[in-house]
Amino acid sequence: MRKIFLLVAFSLILVISVNAQNDALTLVTHDSFAISEAVLEQFSQDTGIQIEILRVGDAGILVNQSVLSAGNPLGDVLFGVDNTFLTRALNADLFVPYQSPNLEFVNEEFLLDPEHRVTPIDYGDVCLNYDVGYFAESGLAVPTSLEQLTEPDYNGLLAVQNPATSSPGLAFLLATIAVFGDEDDPDGYGYLDYWQELMANDVYISDGWTDAYYGQFSGSAGSEGDRPLVVSYASSPPAEVYFAEDANANAPTAAITAENTCFRQVEFAGILSGTDNLEAAQQWIDFMLSPVFQADMPLNMFVFPVNSTVEVPEVFAENMTIPDLPVTMDIDEIDANRERWIQTWTETILR
Amino acid sequence: MTKSYSGRVLKAALWSVPLLFLALFFIYPLGSILALSLAPDGTLNLSGFNTVITTPYYLKIFAFTVFQAGLSTVLTLTFALPCAYVFARYAFHGKSLLLALSILPFVLPTVVVAAAFSALVGGNGILNEALMSLFNLSEPPLQLERTLTLVLIAHIFYNYPIALRIIAAYWSNQNPHLDEAAKTLGVHGYRLWWRIYLPRLRPAILAAAALVFVFTFTSFGIVLILGGPQYATLEVEIYRQAVGVFNLQVAAALSLLQIGFMLIVMLVYTRLQRRMYTVRDGLQAARTVARPPRTMREKLFIAANLSFMIFLLFAPLAALLIRSLTVGSDSLSLRNYGLLATNPRGSVLFAPPLEAIGNSLVIALAAMVCAAFIGVIAVFMIARRRSRFAVWLDPLLMLPLATSAVTLGFGYIIALDEPPLNLRSSLLLLPLAHALVAIPFVVRSVLPAKEAISLSVYEAAQSLGASPATTLRRIDFPLISRALIVGATFAFTVSIGEFGATAFLARPESPTIPIVIYRLLGQPGIANYGQALAMSSILLLVCAVSFLLIERFRTLTTGDF
Numbered sequence: 001m002r003k004i005f006l007l008v009a010f011s012l013i014l015v016i017s018v019n020a021q022n023d024a025l026t027l028v029t030h031d032s033f034a035i036s037e038a039v040l041e042q043f044s045q046d047t048g049i050q051i052e053i054l055r056v057g058d059a060g061i062l063v064n065q066s067v068l069s070a071g072n073p074l075g076d077v078l079f080g081v082d083n084t085f086l087t088r089a090l091n092a093d094l095f096v097p098y099q100s101p102n103l104e105f106v107n108e109e110f111l112l113d114p115e116h117r118v119t120p121i122d123y124g125d126v127c128l129n130y131d132v133g134y135f136a137e138s139g140l141a142v143p144t145s146l147e148q149l150t151e152p153d154y155n156g157l158l159a160v161q162n163p164a165t166s167s168p169g170l171a172f173l174l175a176t177i178a179v180f181g182d183e184d185d186p187d188g189y190g191y192l193d194y195w196q197e198l199m200a201n202d203v204y205i206s207d208g209w210t211d212a213y214y215g216q217f218s219g220s221a222g223s224e225g226d227r228p229l230v231v232s233y234a235s236s237p238p239a240e241v242y243f244a245e246d247a248n249a250n251a252p253t254a255a256i257t258a259e260n261t262c263f264r265q266v267e268f269a270g271i272l273s274g275t276d277n278l279e280a281a282q283q284w285i286d287f288m289l290s291p292v293f294q295a296d297m298p299l300n301m302f303v304f305p306v307n308s309t310v311e312v313p314e315v316f317a318e319n320m321t322i323p324d325l326p327v328t329m330d331i332d333e334i335d336a337n338r339e340r341w342i343q344t345w346t347e348t349i350l351r
Numbered sequence: 352m353t354k355s356y357s358g359r360v361l362k363a364a365l366w367s368v369p370l371l372f373l374a375l376f377f378i379y380p381l382g383s384i385l386a387l388s389l390a391p392d393g394t395l396n397l398s399g400f401n402t403v404i405t406t407p408y409y410l411k412i413f414a415f416t417v418f419q420a421g422l423s424t425v426l427t428l429t430f431a432l433p434c435a436y437v438f439a440r441y442a443f444h445g446k447s448l449l450l451a452l453s454i455l456p457f458v459l460p461t462v463v464v465a466a467a468f469s470a471l472v473g474g475n476g477i478l479n480e481a482l483m484s485l486f487n488l489s490e491p492p493l494q495l496e497r498t499l500t501l502v503l504i505a506h507i508f509y510n511y512p513i514a515l516r517i518i519a520a521y522w523s524n525q526n527p528h529l530d531e532a533a534k535t536l537g538v539h540g541y542r543l544w545w546r547i548y549l550p551r552l553r554p555a556i557l558a559a560a561a562l563v564f565v566f567t568f569t570s571f572g573i574v575l576i577l578g579g580p581q582y583a584t585l586e587v588e589i590y591r592q593a594v595g596v597f598n599l600q601v602a603a604a605l606s607l608l609q610i611g612f613m614l615i616v617m618l619v620y621t622r623l624q625r626r627m628y629t630v631r632d633g634l635q636a637a638r639t640v641a642r643p644p645r646t647m648r649e650k651l652f653i654a655a656n657l658s659f660m661i662f663l664l665f666a667p668l669a670a671l672l673i674r675s676l677t678v679g680s681d682s683l684s685l686r687n688y689g690l691l692a693t694n695p696r697g698s699v700l701f702a703p704p705l706e707a708i709g710n711s712l713v714i715a716l717a718a719m720v721c722a723a724f725i726g727v728i729a730v731f732m733i734a735r736r737r738s739r740f741a742v743w744l745d746p747l748l749m750l751p752l753a754t755s756a757v758t759l760g761f762g763y764i765i766a767l768d769e770p771p772l773n774l775r776s777s778l779l780l781l782p783l784a785h786a787l788v789a790i791p792f793v794v795r796s797v798l799p800a801k802e803a804i805s806l807s808v809y810e811a812a813q814s815l816g817a818s819p820a821t822t823l824r825r826i827d828f829p830l831i832s833r834a835l836i837v838g839a840t841f842a843f844t845v846s847i848g849e850f851g852a853t854a855f856l857a858r859p860e861s862p863t864i865p866i867v868i869y870r871l872l873g874q875p876g877i878a879n880y881g882q883a884l885a886m887s888s889i890l891l892l893v894c895a896v897s898f899l900l901i902e903r904f905r906t907l908t909t910g911d912f
Contacts, residue, residue: 026776028857031866032873036697053699054776057854060594061757065764065857067597068387072768074776074857088597162580164595207575210462210872214880215469215576221877222678224469224476236875243876245679245686253875299696302874339596346591350580351408 024050025280026075028272030062031055033080034300035293043287049280059085059167066272067092073272076281079121079288082265083112084170087335090117095270098282102289105307110266112331118268121288122303124233125326126171127255127262128158131219131228143229144258146179150197158229159204159216162350164342166208167265172231173345174334175263178327182337183344195349205350219253221245234262235302238319242299257323264326267303358819369729369748369790375772376787377751380762381610387765388603399600403608409588413608416584419499420568423506427563428556430507430663431514434656436548438515439522441653442641449657450519451898454512454840456664458848458894459671460865461572462872463887467667468505468577469496470674477670497579505573508663510566513792513841514559515660520837521555521799524830527640554624554799561620562795565613565752585609589755606758613753617746625742668891675884679877687881688889700870702862704886708893711847711863715897718785718846723839725786726793730831733794734801748794751787759784760855776857784856785849789842796838800831840901847894864890 027033033055044050054075056062063085066078070092081089089095095117103111103119110120128143135142143149149158161169176191183190204227206212213232216225220240237251244252256262269288271281287293294305298312304322305312312320389395403409438450456464472478472495479491486492495501533547549556569586583591585605593602644650676683694701702710729748733741751759763784767774774780804827812822850865862870864886871883 031854031870034696034698034700037699037701038697040699052859054857054859056857057760058594061760061855064594064597065761065855068761068765069768069775074764164591165575170595205580207580210869211465211576213875214872215466220875220880222880224466224473226474232875239875240877243874243878245877300698339598342596347408 023277024052025077025277025284026052026054027284028054028056028062028066028073028075028078030059030080031057032059032301036296036300039292039296042292043284047280047283047287049283051284063089066094070094071274073274076272076275076277077269077284078272079269080267081118081270082167082267083329083331084167084174084265084334084338086112086118086268086331087338089270091335094272096273096275096278096281098271098285100282100286100289102286102307105309106289107306107308109328110306112266113268118270119285119289120266120306121269122294122297122301122306123264123266124235124303125255125257125262125264125323126168126175126231127234127257127323129217129219129230129232129236129253129255131217132250132252132254134218134228142254142256144256144261146176146194146261149203149229150194150201152201154201154229156202157227158198158201158231159206159212159225159227160198160231161209161212162205162207164346166206168209168231168233170338170342171263171265173341174329175261175327177341178263178329179260192344192348195345199349221252233302234320234322235298235304235316238316239302241319242315251319255321257321259323259325260327262323262326264323264328266306365728366732369725369732369744372725372787373747373751376783377754377759380766381754381759382762383766384599384758384762385603385607388599391599396600399598399602399604402601403604409605412583412585412588413612415582416568416586417612419502419506419570419574419582419584420564423503423510423567423570424560424564426503427507427510427514428560430659431511431518431559432556433652434660435515435518435522437653437656438519439525440527440641441649442643443653446641447902448899449661450516451840451902452895453515453660453664454844454898455668455891455894456508457512457841458844458890459668459887460848460850460868461576463671463868463883464505464508464573464667465576466674466884467671468501470670471667472501472504497577497581499578499582502570502573502578502582505577506567506570508667509573510563511660511663513562513566516837516841517559517562517796517799517834518552518555520796520833521803522552523640523833524636524800524803525551525640554802557620557624558795558799561617561749562752562791564616565749565791568613569609569753569755571756586755590757593755593757593761602755602758606755610750610754613750614746617749617753618742621742621745671884672888672891675881675888678881678884687878687885690878691882691885691889700862702867704867704889707862707864707867707886708889710861711865711890712893712897714782714785714863715843715847717782718789719839719843721782721786722789722793722842723835726790726838726842727797727831727835729790729794730797730801734798745794745798749791752791757855763856776859778859778861780856781858781863782846785846786842788849789845792841792845793835793838796834796841797831800834801827804830836901836904840898843897843901844894847897848890864893 033053040051056065059080059082063081066073066089078094090113097116098119099116100119106120110123130142140153143154148154160172163170163173176194180189180191180194183192204216206216209232212230213220214223216227217223217230218226218228221244234255234257237253237255240253241249241251269285271278271285275281289307291307291310294307294310297303297305298316389399438446470476472493474491474496479493482488482492530547533543538546570584571586571590574582574584575587585608589602589605592598592605644653675687678687680686691704729744733745763780764775808826809822812826817825848865850869868883868886871879871886
């Protein structure tokens with residue numbers, strides 16, 4: 001009994017004493033963040049700055065927790081807020097503006113915040129993925145527009161994610177809104193009409209990406225599902241090849257990148273106000289835009305570099321298509337409507 | 352009995368531990384986030400409550416939450432009771448092994464369980480294919496996907512171990528003479544259950560029911576994944592409001608509704624528990640209570656119950672194990688396990704499986720010791736004390752289990768952010784948060800055992816001159832040990848399999864097993880999926896070994912009472 005008591009007392013003391021401050025730069029990010037050890041080491045060697053990585057749930061939780069801890073942030077730099085949630089972070093005054101010199105290599109389409117409170121780091125397209133084998137065998141045409149998904153031929157073939165709980169789900173909802181329009185016009189055809197037709201065509205709405213991709217989709221080599229169409233990323237097919245048992249195999253899946261079917265997500269990093277490591281934070285932002293980091297991202301996070309001087313790895317180049325004309329939406333329009341869209345969608349489609 | 356001054360100080364210090372713990376890691380963060388949500392600029396804004404009360408949808412969600420939790424509880428107990436009887440009253444080969452392993456389902460992350468269920472009862476799952484080829488059917492006969500039935504089956508799968516272990520542990524030390532007497536007097540069949548067994552077991556049954564109810568009331572992953580988006584519990588809706596829509600007012604109102612309702616349920620439960628007459632006719636060593644089956648009927652009864660239990664609990668686990676060996680290869684192979692140890696991209700965040708296992712074990716052990724220690728103190732405070740204070744402490748300790756993980760996670764972020772309590776990104780927050788959720792399991796397991804100890808035993812000890820410490824060591828500890836092990840095992844399990852709260856807390860790079868599983872499941876590609884299945888199987892294995900060790904520890908320290 002006494003032993004147990006001492007043990008507990010000891011751990012309680014530990015709790016209180018462990019809060020020793022260190023001067024490493026803390027990067028607050030989401031669960032999908034990944035980076036090669038060699039790349040991180042290079043940064044530390046070049047600058048003498050140690051990086052500590054702190055991870056906080058998914059992208060939605062990351063943004064909300066940062067908003068809640070505004071002014072007394074968890075770290076110095078935040079990475080992982082995308083254009084669908086960006087305004088929520090900007091409105092809360094989370095960031096110290098910083099214009100990195102490396103922005104000169106970044107295409108203008110990614111510079112969504114003219115005040116440079118956030119810096120674009122990578123982008124990825126949320127696209128329909130299909131089971132190559134299924135469409136080859138059945139002779140069914142691979143859909144090339146969102147409209148086609150409501151046709152009887154595609155009844156029961158599609159799995160999507162709930163926009164209220166999933167980041168690709170929200171991106172897909174935004175794509176349908178951009179294509180079919182808001183509900184404002186009572187006589188016209190809007191996104192809700194489209195979704196009702198999707199529902200009538202037996203679409204499967206899953207809570208998150210994992211269940212849709214591994215539980216419902218039939219294309220991924222190991223998955224348990226039987227639906228040949230799923231909402232995922234344009235980078236998923238190269239990932240399938242990269243993680244296949246046989247490195248020379250053809251991709252079992254492919255992305256549909258036809259005009260007006262994909263939604264482009266851009267991910268940003270920002271220096272959190274309240275940091276006492278401003279200079280180191282700026283160096284880290286510069287580094288994230290540098291060719292070393294940008295070239296490391298694709299195979300670690302399966303996203304594309306925003307730095308236009310950087311080439312993607314071979315497995316990407318061979319197995320992917322980048323949509324020429326993805327759907328985009330103004331961040332202020334997303335800001336003004338995001339919560340209403342999610343609520344209305346939930347009320348009309350799910351209930 | 353004279354008490355020394357230092358003894359009283361020690362006692363007061365000990366008693367303040369559960370209260371301090373609860374205040375620091377539950378009430379303070381919860382209060383902070385509720386205050387921030389309901390009064391963002393200092394003035395109280397009750398619009399969230401208005402929305403919740405005036406929107407029929409929220410009331411529907413509330414009704415559904417209560418309905419499915421109630422149904423799950425009744426079903427779980429109905430299925431678990433006969434099996435608990437088998438474990439308490441009969442001796443047979445492999446009993447302790449089977450009992451120790453029965454907690455395994457409880458440890459698996461919901462995404463993995465959902466995948467296991469799909470592999471088993473899905474449209475082209477093992478069961479459907481077997482039935483189709485057996486009866487020459489063209490359509491899969493089991494159409495369970497996205498039904499309430501599947502949610503209930505999963506809830507029974509998860510919670511059956513809770514009911515089985517708590518009731519069997521209590522029953523194992525109950526004197527069987529009363530049952531024998533009743534049988535001699537001609538009480539048989541359902542009347543034996545209704546008049547003799549159930550009334551005697553009521554404390555344990557109610558304790559198990561309370562835990563199962565709270566657990567299914569706050570069900571999140573199971574309802575989301577297996578039930579689909581048309582079903583929502585309060586927990587699911589709070590998550591949608593807090594994360595998706597970031598409407599903290601509504602999220603806070605729903606959280607308060609959830610907590611308030613649970614508090615009422617727990618108060619009713621505590622009252623009920625107290626007013627009940629408990630038969631205290633002397634506890635007995637478990638091995639003298641259990642006997643080998645004698646008649647054919649008894650053997651059949653045991654065989655039927657064990658088959659049901661093995662099928663319910665182990666079929667999904669077996670499906671998982673088999674998939675981990677077959678995904679990504681044509682024959683059985685350990686390829687996925689081998690891949691776990693490789694890091695082809697040289698990622699910083701790569702954790703070798705052994706490191707993840709080590710992290711998980713350390714955190715789970717810390718959470719278990721912490722929960723067991725605080726839980727036992729709480730039991731001694733609550734047991735037999737009819738003070739107003741004790742009546743409140745018990746329900747209060749249950750509340751963390753009934754509180755939405757995202758609400759509490761946000762609470763930690765805004766409350767524990769100043770030295771000396773800047774724990775937001777501390778590694779210690781994980782075992783502490785896990786212990787908070789695990790304490791109810793310790794209390795619910797140990798309290799019935801502690802209350803079943805006859806007062807005359809204490810009187811006898813006192814009259815023989817035993818000091819309070821001796822009484823504790825020689826009487827209380829042996830008599831509650833079986834229940835304490837059950838509670839501690841659950842605490843360990845809650846921690847090692849926990850992902851919900853973990854996901855809402857910031858954490859430096861020291862992944863646990865569930866975190867590795869989720870990370871793998873977050874990326875496309877067969878190698879990732881195969882490795883996730885392999886890691887889940889490793890989680891099962893680690894837990895199985897731990898349970899056996901814990902069980903062994905108990906028999907070594909207290910004998911097989």
